[in-house]
Amino acid sequence: MAGGGFTDAGNLKRAHLYEYRITPYFIFACIVAALGGSLFGYDLGVSGGVTSMDDFLIEFFPKIYRRKQKHLLETDYCKYDNQILTLFTSSLYFAGLVSTFGASYVTRTKGRRASILVGAVSFFFGAILNAAAVNIWMLIIGRILLGVGIGFGNQAVPLYLSETAPAKIRGAVNQLFQLTTCLGILIATLINYGTDKIHPWGWRLSLGLATVPAILMFIGGYFLPETPNSLVEQGKLDEGKKALIKIRGTQNVDAEFTDLVEASEAARAVKHPFRNLLQRKNRPQLVIGALGIPAFQQLTGNNSILFYAPVMFQSLGFGSGAALYSSVITSAMLVLAALISMAFVDRLGRRAFFLEAGTEMFCYMVIVAITLALKFGEGQELPKGLGIFLVIIICLFVLAYGRSWGPLGWLVPSEIFPLETRSAGQSMVVCVNLFFTALIAQCFLASLCHLKYGIFLLFAGLILIMSSFIFFLLPETKQVPIEEVYLLWQRHWFWKNIVGDGSERKLEGNP
DSSP, X not given: OOXXXXXXXXXXXXXXXXXXXXXXXXXXXXXXXXXXXXXXXXXXXXXXXXXXXXXXXHHHOHHHHHHHHHTTTBOOTTTTOOHHHHHHHHHHHHXXXXXXXXXXXXXXXXXXXXXXXXXXXXXXXXXXXXXXXXXXXXXXXXXXXXXXXXXXXHHHHHHHHHHHSOGGGHHHHHTHHHHHHHHHHHHHHHHHHXXXXXXXXXXXXXXXXXXXXXXXXXXHHHTOOOOXXXXXXXXXHHHHHHHHHHHHTSSOOHHHHHHHHHHHHXXXXXXXXXHHTTSGGGHHIXXXXXXXHHHHHHHTSHHHHHHHHHHHHHHTTOOHHHHHHHHHHHHXXXXXXXXXXXXXXXXXXXXXXXXXXXXXXXXHHHHHHHHHHHHOOTTOBOOHHHHHHHHHHHHHHHHHHHTTHHXXXXXXXXXXXXXXXXXXXXXXXXXXXXXXXXXXXXXXXXXXXXXXXXXXXXXXXXXXXXXXXXXXXXXXXXXOOGGGTHHHHHHSTTXXXXXXXXXXXXXXXXX
16 A cells, blocks of 8 residues: 555554653643744744835835835735845754754753753844844844754754653644744734834834743743653663653553663664664655655745745735735634644544645645736736635645644654654754755745746645655554654555565664
8 A cells, every 4th residue: 555554553562551641740841842833933923024024124125125115016026036135034044954963963962951942042142133133244143043043942842742742642742843833923923013013113023022932942941851762862761761750640661661771772872873864774764754854844835925924915916014914814824723733633643634735735826826827917906805815725725734744744753763863863854944944935035036926836746746755655653652663664565675674673784
């Protein structure tokens, strides 16, 4: 069967012996760790709104402001085409890309909690510098510091949540990261809607309020317990078992702890985790988790909409207030979608959400492209009814993305790597994700200018490709213990020919 999800947790190793209770301690750890998503989300939401504010443009990009005023209520695909303006957005993601390699080392040797704290500090100082900026280079340097914060946070938080959560509810717990990301986007968009009316320093308030999630994350992270997996990986077995007992709320953790210790022994024998990722036994994780899913998550086109929703709506003829209001609606759809995904992902599975939502997203992108191609060209005012129709279609697209590629783009990679390559693998996930995030951020407005409605057809084609990728290559991982996911590859119709049946599962192998 192509794609095949063909196992349940009960048939795997010691999974049926795992016990847990939901305790206040566990809930606190998950909520605090998930705050890392609010850093990423707040920036995603705030940057597009700020770059559409007149006061911001007058101070830093006067040419764009003059061009915008000239075609205020008209369709103009090239209204915001400026590489320095897009560098303001994308510099953060290039910085996050570079910092993720340092984050991998800190996460593996000092623990997940250490990376969360470093990310919070860097994000705080970046927000301060952005709010106080008097020239474009202060903005860029501030964005770089924000990027370092996101690089560390995105490296550690999904790992923390996946390692802390019991297998049966891992999907829902891990998606707290996506939920706080979506809430960050929504809150940032609402703040932009308010600060757009505060002249001439409203944009400074929008950027400066990024310090709030950073402070919350640092204070919470200071009291955050380390994950049992990380403590065992560092050789602190007694502390690791105590942490596991506390997080699980039961003394009966011997089976799960034995699996952790065995995985840790394998991990310590690996001296070069990045090189180990290239071995045949890790080929599925490399192709699916480290390269395919994080790249495809950005190539859906959704983050282009989130980055530049106000800018894009203005390019299509919406006024400034209407554009921000429309982006508030799309952000609210993301939050709703995250809640839907959290409620059903551990029952319906990862593949069902990927494939069903992928079909919807393909259709919506084609509809947007056809509408833009047939109904108006450049220099025309956008009919009100057509504008409302486009907002509805984009909201439906965001709703589909927000319950599939958005949360699962972080969940699935965080649960498929074995412990010996988990930090390196997550580093690759963040690196690839941020590379394509930066690429999309830097190129979208120029592509919108030159390809016009064709950019949405391009995204539709990419969605078709990524849905086929999931259908054929990803097995179902719901409710499978994180240390036993490797068994899925040995039973998959395609991957079993590469990784073998497990009889020669060695630490060293041929790439």
